[in-house]
Amino acid sequence: MLLAPWKTASSTAQLRLEPFNESPYSRFYDYNPYLQRVVHQHITYPEFAMLPESRETYFTGAFVRNPYDRVYSGFLQLQRDIQQQPSVPYPSAWIKALVMRQLSDNFAQLAAGDFEFNKWFNLVEEYQIYDIGRNSSFPLHPAHYWTGIDREQKVSFVGKVEYFERDFDSFCEKVGVALPDKRVNANMTDSSSAYEGLDIPRYIHMMGPAAISKINTIFDADFELFKYKKY
Template structure:
């Protein structure tokens, strides 16, 4: 979460939507939320409205960036896989799980992520639906601006105009296998069951942000388990 009292904006930071690059871009204008160690990174609207900052919600300019749900979910898996080998908190939480299932995205998502409290459990926040960060309790899109990770530079420029700030895109961070692309780049890792589950779990995200939902029948029963390499995140 990035808050600016000087410039009266709220950035609802959705995981795996070029959020590290965005936080760097916004850092010169942020009053709360940078560095991220000083404030929770990913705050849903429901959690925000329970916080001491809730009175800001009606009057501040609110925005978020989104990403194709298929690529976002696989990127979340890559993030967790990397963190489980790197950070002490994540090593304790996730390394035993990955030691058991290996590099098995389908099992990780279907048997573990989908059974978690995606909105409230920090271990699974990368899989929280984007609607939780953008839609109010009445089901209405509550953002004044929604950018796309696939169109990052142009949408940051649009945001700069809306905020009337000299906002510039920071160097890309946490990038794996190139920048976010217009077409999903991680589909070879998906099987039929996982496509069906993503369609069901993130249906509201597809509807809100206009990403095309794919037909599970066009995917294999079981995707090939591909090596994820050693590059950190996606």
């Protein structure tokens, strides 16, 4: 069972593991009767713990990523979603209406920041990052929401996007999955394997001192738990 934090190459992992996918849930927005809210593939560990599957003996894992790149990648994802998601089929009209309202809120904030990262991130409030229930289309919650509860690790495995190939191989070995041609199906988008093993965040040069300081503060637990360097 591999959980899918936002912006941690989850699409790549899902594509590679698709032949072994036994999930009864949609990856796209849908109402989950166990959680009693609209969710998607990016459910957190506490949400997973409320599903009946959590009582099975699954080996669980999740990938994390340095907070600087996750935040900037989230900034790019918000803009892609605004362009793409209105035309995607939804399971019901009310779910689409909910998501369109969320995308509208995201667009308004991006526009207020002139679609420039530093201006936009200055407008982002802490509650938007810490509260998962307010806007299920806002992809910037701390990565440790997917690895455990109250900062205590619950998953059996934590991999890093910065070492994706190595750690993905390790995860597959632990769950007994052999994927000899997995790299042929890679689709890592902005988490490109060209950056494999680099310790310097890919996008930090796009950030001003105020944005870096804000990320350091808001994502302090991720830096500490996953041993990422602060700049």
